Amino acid sequence: MNTAKVIEMKGVRKAFRFFTLQDVSLALEPGQIMGLVGPNGAGKSTTIRLLMGLLTPDAGDIRLLGHAMPEHQAAAKADVGFVSDDMKLIPSATLAWHMKFIGSVYPGWDAAYAATLLKRFNLHTQQTAKHLSTGEQAKALLLLALARRPRLLVLDEPTSGLDPVARHELLAEFMDVLRDDDRAILFSSHNTVDVERICDSITFIDRGHVVASSDKEHFLERWRRVQVRLPETPTLPEIVACERDGALATLTVDGFSDDFLTRLGAPVQAVHRMTLDEIFVATVMHSREARPS
Structure with missing residues (x-):
């Protein structure tokens, strides 16, 4: 098993006009599932965008799978699956088209695993994105990320916008899919119920500051x-x-x-x-x- 940290953030700062992410430090080990928990506007998505190279920090050091970010994001992100609540599928395209496209871009695409996930998530390849429910879209995006067999899965508010029943069904269906001996997961949410079900370590963030970080059982x-x-x-x-x-x-x-x-x-x-x-x-x-x- 690879024991190098999959995420390292040290003293990261990013200032905007009305908000500053201040001195954020995180570390994630292989096989660990971390919940990044905070109120809306706390800095969760900003932290993830910095981690994924979508923003450049004003200060601090970020390493993703050992690669300095954002300078070497292409190499790092080849082995990262990313699902965000603002990601959308192409409305007129089928799920089969999306799967073929992702498979052509990422050499790690596992068609057999994708077929397994299709059955587990009760999805059909000929469904067009515009005919998928919000929960089905979330499952489809997760399938596209997981079937690449990434070492790291980053989920930014993946259950946002789902009603309680759809959220419960989605979490129940992919909880056993998420656990892998060598895959790490960063799960961002403002919903502590979701985090408690899935994560084994938790970081609380508020007003741009990390206010606590520990093993879940230690908190409890x-x-x-x-x-x-x-x-x-x-x-x-x-x-x-x-x-x-x-x-x-x-x-x-x-x-x-x-x-x-x-x-x-x-x-x-x-x-x-x-x-x-x-x-x-x-x-x-x-x-x-x-x-x-």
């Missing part, structure tokens, strides 16, 4: 909501938020442990695990308080 294990009766709010560093109802305090904790409970020094009423969505909101709000815009 270290965050808790703790209810405790205290006359005053404690000042332990793990406490990122506190809501009070008289003497009852509900603490949002980043770094929950037995040692934390010992230092808290008060009878605990209840401890609740947090969802990834709750963790995301708490992380972003705490970051904004520490770094006001």
